[in-house]
Amino acid sequence: MAVAAKNVAVPVWRMTLAKWAYNKSYFPSLGMMRDDCLYETDVVKEAIKRLPNNVYDARQFRMSRAIYLSCNKDTLPKDEWTKIEEDELYLQPYIAEVERERDIKREWNKQ
Amino acid sequence: MSAKFTSRSVLQAFKRHVSARANTARQESTDAAGLQGLQVSKLPNGVTVASLDSTTSPVARVVLVANVGPRFEESDQLGITHCLRVSVDQANKSKTAFELTRHLTQIGANLSCTATRENLMYSLDCLKDNLDIGVSCLVSAATQQAFKPWEIQDCQQRIAFEAAVVEQQPEARLTEMLHQVAYRDTLGRSLYAPSHMFGKYSSEMLMEYVNKNFTAERMAVIGLGIGHKQLTRYLKTMSVPGSGSNTAKAAKYSGGEVRHEIGGDTAYAAIVTEGLGSQNKDAVALSVLQCVMGCGPTIKWSNGSAASKIIQAAGQATDQPFATSCINTTYSDSGLFGFYAVAQASQMGQVLKAVLSEFGSVTKNGVADQDVQKAKMQVKACAAMMSENGSNVIQNIAQQLLSEGTVQSQEEFFRLVDSVSKQDVVNVAKKVINGKPSMAAIGNLSTTPHLDELM
Numbered sequence A: 001m002a003v004a005a006k007n008v009a010v011p012v013w014r015m016t017l018a019k020w021a022y023n024k025s026y027f028p029s030l031g032m033m034r035d036d037c038l039y040e041t042d043v044v045k046e047a048i049k050r051l052p053n054n055v056y057d058a059r060q061f062r063m064s065r066a067i068y069l070s071c072n073k074d075t076l077p078k079d080e081w082t083k084i085e086e087d088e089l090y091l092q093p094y095i096a097e098v099e100r101e102r103d104i105k106r107e108w109n110k111q
Numbered sequence B: 001m002s003a004k005f006t007s008r009s010v011l012q013a014f015k016r017h018v019s020a021r022a023n024t025a026r027q028e029s030t031d032a033a034g035l036q037g038l039q040v041s042k043l044p045n046g047v048t049v050a051s052l053d054s055t056t057s058p059v060a061r062v063v064l065v066a067n068v069g070p071r072f073e074e075s076d077q078l079g080i081t082h083c084l085r086v087s088v089d090q091a092n093k094s095k096t097a098f099e100l101t102r103h104l105t106q107i108g109a110n111l112s113c114t115a116t117r118e119n120l121m122y123s124l125d126c127l128k129d130n131l132d133i134g135v136s137c138l139v140s141a142a143t144q145q146a147f148k149p150w151e152i153q154d155c156q157q158r159i160a161f162e163a164a165v166v167e168q169q170p171e172a173r174l175t176e177m178l179h180q181v182a183y184r185d186t187l188g189r190s191l192y193a194p195s196h197m198f199g200k201y202s203s204e205m206l207m208e209y210v211n212k213n214f215t216a217e218r219m220a221v222i223g224l225g226i227g228h229k230q231l232t233r234y235l236k237t238m239s240v241p242g243s244g245s246n247t248a249k250a251a252k253y254s255g256g257e258v259r260h261e262i263g264g265d266t267a268y269a270a271i272v273t274e275g276l277g278s279q280n281k282d283a284v285a286l287s288v289l290q291c292v293m294g295c296g297p298t299i300k301w302s303n304g305s306a307a308s309k310i311i312q313a314a315g316q317a318t319d320q321p322f323a324t325s326c327i328n329t330t331y332s333d334s335g336l337f338g339f340y341a342v343a344q345a346s347q348m349g350q351v352l353k354a355v356l357s358e359f360g361s362v363t364k365n366g367v368a369d370q371d372v373q374k375a376k377m378q379v380k381a382c383a384a385m386m387s388e389n390g391s392n393v394i395q396n397i398a399q400q401l402l403s404e405g406t407v408q409s410q411e412e413f414f415r416l417v418d419s420v421s422k423q424d425v426v427n428v429a430k431k432v433i434n435g436k437p438s439m440a441a442i443g444n445l446s447t448t449p450h451l452d453e454l455m
Helices: A012-024 A042-049 A053-071 A092-110 B023-034 B080-089 B097-107 B128-143 B149-167 B170-183 B203-213 B228-234 B283-293 B309-317 B345-365 B369-386 B390-403 B410-418 B422-433
Strands: B002-005 B038-042 B048-052 B059-066 B110-115 B120-127 B219-224 B256-261 B266-274 B322-330 B335-344 B438-443
Touching: A042 A092, A092 B097, B038 B228, B048 B228, B048 B390, B059 B128, B059 B390, B080 B097, B080 B110, B080 B120, B080 B128, B080 B149, B080 B203, B097 B110, B097 B128, B110 B128, B120 B128, B120 B390, B128 B228, B149 B170, B149 B203, B170 B256, B170 B266, B170 B335, B170 B438, B219 B228, B219 B390, B266 B345, B266 B422, B283 B309, B283 B322, B283 B335, B283 B345, B283 B369, B283 B410, B283 B422, B309 B322, B309 B335, B309 B345, B322 B345, B335 B345, B345 B422, B369 B410, B369 B422
Parallel strands: B002 B110, B048 B219, B256 B438
Antiparallel strands: B038 B048, B059 B120, B059 B219, B110 B120, B266 B335, B266 B438, B322 B335
16 A cells, blocks of 8 residues: 555554545545645656656646546546555655755755 | 766877976876886675875875776667766765765865776776775766666766767767778777767666676776775775676777768878787787887977878878878777878878878888887887876776786886887788778868778
8 A cells, every 4th residue: 555655554543544535535536646736846846857757647647637627527437536555656756865865965055 | 077088099199298297296107107016906796906005195096997888889779888978977876966076076086987999987086085985986986876867868968969079070080980990890889979879878778788797807996096905995895786797799800991071171081900909919019110100290380200201201292281190099809000191182192192102111111220219219208108197007007907907017018118129010010001901081082082092
């Protein structure tokens, strides 16, 4: 499951709550993943620039489809909604790397 | 940091400047030229380490040389060494590009990557006190490349720029064309990326190339001005990216002719035959022959006819400006021997014919004793002057260590030069000059004859 990045033991009630909250969110009904919805700060923008081409294209497709559905005030059929198990936090590694590089720069420029 | 490019040859360019820049440089070189105290050993991971300590200079140089060059490129990897060379300043597994640059500037060091057709040399110059950081930067840049896809994309522009700079220089293009026509693949591969490959280098391609070719037995680390134990200690954590053994394909000389018409006032041409590899016992005699034929003027701004036979011959064939020099390029298992000439477009035919007849007369009539003596002195002087510079010394040690496994000291080299007799020179001339010729020509070729019209 992509929800927990590390191998942490999560209580069952927590998982159930997470699933319920996920399905109540709007974005899975448009077929998007969580990382598609991140607000584009500088860090996120840089991370998006570093995505491999196929991941970036898939992201663009999901966003285009979601915009179309949202314009028509429509959603995908229930069986095509993104499921929590399929949601992949694909942008996190790149964000972590960009953050790390910024921290290093900041440390060096302090001295 | 800069990524330079040079081509290897013992005597291709005469260095007329005796470098008296700083006492440190001179003292560093006197220790180094004799090569006393050169220690060579092997690290546990299989990489050869050599070091030559010098107590007088505060500068230390470390070179990591890998026997990886355009020679080893497959036909779908053309120019990958060029890409490898310009990506030396990018992120690697232990440092980001920013960290690498800042570490080096903090310690006032220079890190550069030089590519010859056979070797890739990562060189570091820094002060002796900062060697721990310096060597860690060097090792991470040379062996722990990460090839981040977005950074590889960023360096494609640099590759295109360097290729465009070369495109503007007919002499550089001439050398590439000459090698291509002489060897086709292996040594014929260009040092620079072809235009159809710009933007096509991917992270996986580079990683695969490094993993295949950067093997322990094809790598060596040489330190100048650093003790052996100290250098071995810094390299303890070095890991070699490649594994397995990958024998080099032997360079096969084919010969042929290539011409490229670009107009202009001048024509550039080079005609060579197959020379000798650096391991050949007659290689020194061939260097002497090169100086007998003439390596360009020895007095700045003079026309050189007093010093060079071929300049004299060409000077009698034309009264317009020209330049000609004997080429002797040596690689580990093969070489090129001949000459290049630059002349006004209308005079090229006469110049080429005059120089060729000079080469021919050496095989028929031999050489004079005093020419051989003069040539031997020039070879020794050139070698001695080149070893005035620490970076030349270390690059020389690096290439010898990889191609021959041992390093020849200056005294040994001088002894070999002194032992060359007139008969040796004539024999090697007959062997080499009568081989199959290759010709490359670029410029305004309206009167430049083809190879079959010249021979």
